[in-house]
Amino acid sequence: MAKIELENIAHSYRAKPASDDDFALKKVQTVWEDGGAYALLGSSGCGKTTMLNIISGLLTPSQGRVLFDGKDVTKLPPEKRNIAQVFQFPVLYDTMTVFDNLAFPLRNRKVDESEVRSRVHEIAEILDLSPYLNKRASGLAADAKQKISLGRGLVRKDVAAILFDEPLTVIDPHLKWQLRRKLKEIHHQFGLTLIYVTHDQTEAMTFADKIVIMYDGALLQIGSPDELFEDPAHTFVGYFIGSPGMNLLPCKVDGNQAVLDCGSIPLDPAVAARAGQGEFQIGIRPLYLELTDEPRDGAVAGRIVSVEFEGSSRIVTVESGSSKLKVRVPEGRPIPADSCWVVFPPRRTKLFRDQYLVK
Numbered sequence: 001m002a003k004i005e006l007e008n009i010a011h012s013y014r015a016k017p018a019s020d021d022d023f024a025l026k027k028v029q030t031v032w033e034d035g036g037a038y039a040l041l042g043s044s045g046c047g048k049t050t051m052l053n054i055i056s057g058l059l060t061p062s063q064g065r066v067l068f069d070g071k072d073v074t075k076l077p078p079e080k081r082n083i084a085q086v087f088q089f090p091v092l093y094d095t096m097t098v099f100d101n102l103a104f105p106l107r108n109r110k111v112d113e114s115e116v117r118s119r120v121h122e123i124a125e126i127l128d129l130s131p132y133l134n135k136r137a138s139g140l141a142a143d144a145k146q147k148i149s150l151g152r153g154l155v156r157k158d159v160a161a162i163l164f165d166e167p168l169t170v171i172d173p174h175l176k177w178q179l180r181r182k183l184k185e186i187h188h189q190f191g192l193t194l195i196y197v198t199h200d201q202t203e204a205m206t207f208a209d210k211i212v213i214m215y216d217g218a219l220l221q222i223g224s225p226d227e228l229f230e231d232p233a234h235t236f237v238g239y240f241i242g243s244p245g246m247n248l249l250p251c252k253v254d255g256n257q258a259v260l261d262c263g264s265i266p267l268d269p270a271v272a273a274r275a276g277q278g279e280f281q282i283g284i285r286p287l288y289l290e291l292t293d294e295p296r297d298g299a300v301a302g303r304i305v306s307v308e309f310e311g312s313s314r315i316v317t318v319e320s321g322s323s324k325l326k327v328r329v330p331e332g333r334p335i336p337a338d339s340c341w342v343v344f345p346p347r348r349t350k351l352f353r354d355q356y357l358v359k
């Protein structure tokens with residue numbers, strides 16, 4: 001297993017990049033701890049696959065160094081890096097049996113045949129592939145094929161990390177959770193460094209200890225699901241994580257108050273003191289807003305425009321000034337009929353300056 005460091009990595013697919021916009025990946029500096037389970041999350045085109053391919057060696061970065069346990073591997077090809085990669089579509093030898101597919105990476109490295117046999121049986125058992133070992137890979141369903149791809153990575157004892165690029169895309173929804181659970185089990189059992197690319201936040205949250213949020217070629221934040229929910233470092237993280245995402249409203253800061261176009265609300269004084277200069281927004285999770293039918297100090301007036309049921313709570317949309325606020329109201333709490341007041345608890349109200357959280 002390995003600790004993986006990206007040292008000032010940047011990548012452009014253009015031969016002569018002229019500006020920052022020409023870079024698919026912009027100055028990334030990060031460490032992936034040995035044995036960590038990471039999800040790389042971000043919308044389409046933000047650079048996730050580029051980053052993964054730089055780690056695996058499929059791509060040489062335009063700038064910077066890749067270090068595995070302190071050793072510079074930037075120029076090494078994938079086969080010299082002891083990395084296993086599982087792609088969106090299973091990469092298998094269709095005409096070979098499942099056994100031979102699993103054995104391939106070991107035989108390729110001239111591992112003794114008795115060791116090959118014992119290792120293949122061990123991995124097949126873990127992945128529930130034992131009944132299929134003598135079958136041809138071509139006849140199997142997509143989830144079994146994807147397990148074989150994974151198994152080909154796991155059979156090698158020297159594998160440093162396993163990289164997954166949206167591996168569940170071709171899997172039926174009802175089988176996805178089984179495979180995800182299997183991945184978690186394997187992570188615990190083997191203590192492998194796992195990096196998993198997805199644009200699905202539920203998948204990221206159930207799989208990873210740490211989620212890495214990418215946006216427009218930059219790495220915005222690394223944190224546990226809880227940290228990303230409670231303290232998003234950037235408005236994109238606030239909006240992208242959570243369903244519905246964080247409410248974000250432009251404001252000015254005046255003393256300890258955020259001045260919105262629908263009224264003023266109190267800020268945490270310690271945060272207000274660090275506001276500085278720039279364009280401000282406040283952000284608050286739908287879960288933390290409160291609705292009342294009576295005016296209150298520090299609350300803003302609004303009008304309820306819709307109520308949607310979501311599990312045991314309701315998502316209420318409130319129009320206030322030029323903004324539409326989403327409020328999550330737990331079961332049993334009353335919802336005002338039409339006009340209402342929206343309360344912003346200061347402890348839960350985040351202030352962003354030029355899109356970044358004021359801490």
Ligand SMILES: Nc1ncnc2c1ncn2[C@@H]1O[C@H](COP(=O)(O)OP(=O)(O)OP(=O)(O)O)[C@@H](O)[C@H]1O
Nearest residue numbers: 013014024042043044045046047048049050051199
């Ligand atoms: N081989 C390539 N040549 C030129 N540009 C590329 C190439 N591969 C990716 N790009 C561009 O680099 C940027 C990042 O792409 P990348 O595939 O890394 O993003 P992604 O986050 O993995 O996207 P997706 O979720 O859609 O797979 C995009 O603008 C993409 O168009």
